[in-house]
Amino acid sequence: MRYRTVIVDDHPIVISGIAGLLTDLNNIEIVKKFESGIALLDYIEDHHVDLILMDIFLPVINGVDLCKTIKQKHPKIVIIGMSSQSERSLVMQFIQNGGNGYILKNASFDEFKDCIYKAIDGEIVFSEEVKTIISQPLSEDLERIPALSRRERDIALLLSQGKSTQEIADDLFLSFLTVQTHRRNILQKYKMKNVAELIAFLLKNNMMN
């Protein structure tokens, strides 16, 4: 069986580069190349596609939303995301929206080949550098960020649930003024302007739950 494959990237040079790599694989057939996500959405309505390799940074519609849209209608299409540089949260978002894998464009030919075959086989795949990106914040990101104390975490959690200072005080059997102090200490510790920014910060850095 030959896998009908589509490449989406807004840089024509990158498209031809990837296409060049893939022609060597005898069961991957490149049926179409696109420079925008909108054109791709039209195409897959009328044509059978097995595999999509897509850049994440696309004009008009970004790769994450594009992947989500495609997977809703065509869950069987295998979608692999690509980008030049990347960050942890972007990769995770892509996977959470149905992506079957993520490759950095500087990956070797062997990595590309490996990842594509494994993704077709039903696995969720990452190129080497992506793997280090998603599991490395441990040594940089998280070590320099001071941790929440137990009580602070309790209060942050209730804040994220929309509770007011008074409600939190009631929940934890504390004085209103105590909760107010804790909240202010947390805001100062991370230099956040208000609770909204704090919650966004804590969630993005996996510091809650």
Add this chain to the structure above:
Amino acid sequence: MRYRTVIVDDHPIVISGIAGLLTDLNNIEIVKKFESGIALLDYIEDHHVDLILMDIFLPVINGVDLCKTIKQKHPKIVIIGMSSQSERSLVMQFIQNGGNGYILKNASFDEFKDCIYKAIDGEIVFSEEVKTIISQPLSEDLERIPALSRRERDIALLLSQGKSTQEIADDLFLSFLTVQTHRRNILQKYKMKNVAELIAFLLKNNMMN
């Protein structure tokens, strides 16, 4: 080479079950079994370990934090998470904290074997059911939740950056009162009590960025 393996689970019966499965694998050597994470942390300071299979729901310290702690000191140890039931965000958190894979306990022997070998080989692995869990919310979660309009998304993003109503108005060249209206509409649309709860909701459902 034999991989020195440790199993951590607070249910002794589960430990022996997994141990039974793994004795058939001739390059996996089970060197220790623990019922708590604290005991494990002590052990790995003095003993060489290659692979850890750990339950996510553990007393005292949970699996995600345990994984994070271990990986900070011993990044080369391969850690695979396990649980009976699971949800998307938990799996993603585990991976983001350095986990090399996640298996549901109802996985078949072959799945266990496959995942373990691939994880040792440097891949990030998921058992079949986990794969469906992390990419399926598309059909349930996201379809019934109304979307943010473009302007609402702009405002939500600025709110998550800690901006006040006035600052947002200035940034977007709008009236203070307009921004106030948008913010109220967003809160009502998702039935949120305040901006803190809103931001938590939007981030958890991948509705920002």
Add this chain to the structure above:
DNA sequence: CTTCTTTTACCTGATATCAGGTAAAAAAAA
């Protein structure tokens, strides 16, 4: 046993949010 961190608690004033209402122009969808 001393030191540092955490948790608890109080006071005040300025500013911001939240909840209720209304409404018209602009844009998108039918």
Add this chain to the structure above:
DNA sequence: TTTTTTTTACCTGATATCAGGTAAAAGAAG
């Protein structure tokens, strides 16, 4: 073209947050 949604804008009052200060008791760490 008509209808619906989105974006824009205004008014008011009650309540909550934020920022500044202080400080004692309890617990953890050295």
